[in-house]
Amino acid sequence: MQASSGIAEPHDSAAPTPESPRPARAHSVLDLVGQTPLVEIARLAHSFRTREGKAISPNVRLYAKLEGLNPGGSVKDRPALWMIRAGLRTGKLVSGKTILDSTSGNTGIALAMIGAALGYPVELVMPANVSRERKRIISAYGARIRYSDPLEGSDGAIRVCRQVLAEAPERYFKPDQYFNPQNPQAHYESTGPEIWRATGGSVTHFLAGIGTGGTVMGTGRYLKERHPQVQVIAVEPDDALHGLEGLKHMASSIVPGIYHEQELDRKIGVGTDDAYETVYRLGAEEGLVVGQSSGAALWAALHVAAEVDQGVIVVIFPDFGDKYLSTNLWLGWRDWHESLRRRA
Amino acid sequence: MAIMVRIPTPLRRFTNGSDEVGTAGSTIGAVVDNLEQSFPGIKDRLCDEEGRVRRFVNIYVNGDDIRFLSNLDTPVKDGDEVSIVPAIAGG
Numbered sequence: 001m002q003a004s005s006g007i008a009e010p011h012d013s014a015a016p017t018p019e020s021p022r023p024a025r026a027h028s029v030l031d032l033v034g035q036t037p038l039v040e041i042a043r044l045a046h047s048f049r050t051r052e053g054k055a056i057s058p059n060v061r062l063y064a065k066l067e068g069l070n071p072g073g074s075v076k077d078r079p080a081l082w083m084i085r086a087g088l089r090t091g092k093l094v095s096g097k098t099i100l101d102s103t104s105g106n107t108g109i110a111l112a113m114i115g116a117a118l119g120y121p122v123e124l125v126m127p128a129n130v131s132r133e134r135k136r137i138i139s140a141y142g143a144r145i146r147y148s149d150p151l152e153g154s155d156g157a158i159r160v161c162r163q164v165l166a167e168a169p170e171r172y173f174k175p176d177q178y179f180n181p182q183n184p185q186a187h188y189e190s191t192g193p194e195i196w197r198a199t200g201g202s203v204t205h206f207l208a209g210i211g212t213g214g215t216v217m218g219t220g221r222y223l224k225e226r227h228p229q230v231q232v233i234a235v236e237p238d239d240a241l242h243g244l245e246g247l248k249h250m251a252s253s254i255v256p257g258i259y260h261e262q263e264l265d266r267k268i269g270v271g272t273d274d275a276y277e278t279v280y281r282l283g284a285e286e287g288l289v290v291g292q293s294s295g296a297a298l299w300a301a302l303h304v305a306a307e308v309d310q311g312v313i314v315v316i317f318p319d320f321g322d323k324y325l326s327t328n329l330w331l332g333w334r335d336w337h338e339s340l341r342r343r344a
Numbered sequence: 345m346a347i348m349v350r351i352p353t354p355l356r357r358f359t360n361g362s363d364e365v366g367t368a369g370s371t372i373g374a375v376v377d378n379l380e381q382s383f384p385g386i387k388d389r390l391c392d393e394e395g396r397v398r399r400f401v402n403i404y405v406n407g408d409d410i411r412f413l414s415n416l417d418t419p420v421k422d423g424d425e426v427s428i429v430p431a432i433a434g435g
Contacts, residue, residue: 129429129430129432150352150430151351151353151427151428153353153354153430239354239389240353241352241389241401242430243398243399243401244432246432252357272398272399327432328432332399
C-alpha cells in the first residue's frame with residue numbers, strides 16, 4: 001500500500017519494508033489473517049473538542065486500523081494463529097489434542113475458526129455473561145464452551161481453565177494468550193510492519209487497548225525499533241467496574257505475563273460512557289459501527305491528537321460492532337440520539 | 345432472614361472482600377441505599393449522577409434482570425437473592 005499524499009514525510013530512519021498485500025485468492029481462510037487497512041478518521045477529528053475547547057490541528061492525521069476485517073472478525077486472529085502455528089511447530093499441538101483456553105470472546109472466536117480450519121477440536125472457558133452473538137459464533141465453528149461464574153469476570157475464566165487443564169494435561173494444548181510470547185510476537189511480525197508500511201514510516205503515535213497487552217506490546221516494540229521516538233500508548237478502563245468488553249483494568253486484574261508496563265510511554269484511562277458515546281459518533285459520523293474497545297481507543301487517540309501540533313496517529317480498532325448489538329452498549333443510544341436531535 | 349446480595353469481583357474492595365452480603369429493603373433502590381450505608385462508595389459505582397443504574401451494570405432478582413421488571417422500583421423481600429453482574433466479561 002502506498003502512503004497517501006496527505007501523510008507527513010517519513011522519519012529519516014524509515015526504510016520501506018516489502019509489500020505483501022492480502023491475497024486475492026487464498027488456499028485457506030488462515031491465509032487471509034492480517035493485512036488490514038488504515039482508514040482516516042477525518043470528520044470526527046475535525047469536529048472534536050476537548051472539555052477545555054481545544055481542537056485538533058489540521059497537521060495531525062488520525063488513522064484507525066480496521067482489525068474487524070480479519071476473517072474471524074477481530075485483531076485476535078493474529079495472536080491465535082501465531083500461537084497455534086508455534087504449537088504445531090514445537091510438537092505441543094499434535095493430532096488427538098484439543099485446543100483449550102480462557103477468553104472473553106474474540107480470542108475464542110479466532111481459536112475456534114483456526115481449529116475448524118486445521119481440524120483440531122476447540123474447548124473454551126468464558127464468563128457466562130459474554131455476548132450472545134459471541135457464544136453463537138463460537139458454537140457455529142463447532143467449538144465447545146464451558147461457562148465460568150459471571151461475577152468472577154475473565155479472571156474467573158482463567159482459574160476454571162487452569163483447573164480443567166490440571167485434571168487432564170495430556171488431553172489439551174493451551175495457547176495461554178496471557179502468557180504466550182507468540183501473542184505479542186504476532187503483532188511484532190505483522191501489525192507493526194503493516195502500520196510502518198501503510199504510513200510510509202511517518203507514524204508518530206500508536207494507541208491500542210489492553211486486553212492481554214499483546215497488541216500494544218508487540219506492535220509498540222516493532223515501531224520503537226524502527227523509530228525510538230514513536231509514542232506507544234495503552235488504553236484501559238478508568239475503573240475496575242466498567243463496560244468495555246475485551247479491555248482489562250490492570251490495577252485490579254491478574255496481570256498478564258506478556259504485559260510489561262515499563263515499555264509503554266503512557267497509559268490512558270477511559271470512562272465507559274465516553275467510550276460508548278464515541279462508538280455512537282463513529283457510526284453516525286464516519287460510517288463505522290465498531291465495538292466498545294474501539295470507542296475507548298479512539299477517545300484516547302482524539303485527546304492525544306489535540307495535544308500535539310503535528311503527527312500521524314494510528315489507533316487499533318479491534319473489531320466491528322455487530323457482535324455487540326444485543327449488549328448494554330446500545331442501551332444508551334436512544335438517549336444520546338435524542339439529545340443530539342434536541343440540540344439540533 | 346435478609347436479602348442476600350452477590351457482589352462481583354470489581355466491587356469486593358468495597359465489601360472487604362466478601363462475595364455475598366446480607367442487607368434489607370423493600371425495593372432494589374432501597375437495597376442499593378442500604379448497601380451504600382454499609383459500604384460507602386458502592387452506590388456511585390452502580391448508579392449514575394441521575395440515580396439510574398449504570399448501563400454497564402446488570403442487577404438480577406432471583407435471576408431476573410430488573411430492566412425487564414421495574415428497575416430500581418422492583419420489589420424485593422426477605423429470602424430473595426440479588427446479583428450484581430458486570431455487563432461485560434472483562435479482557
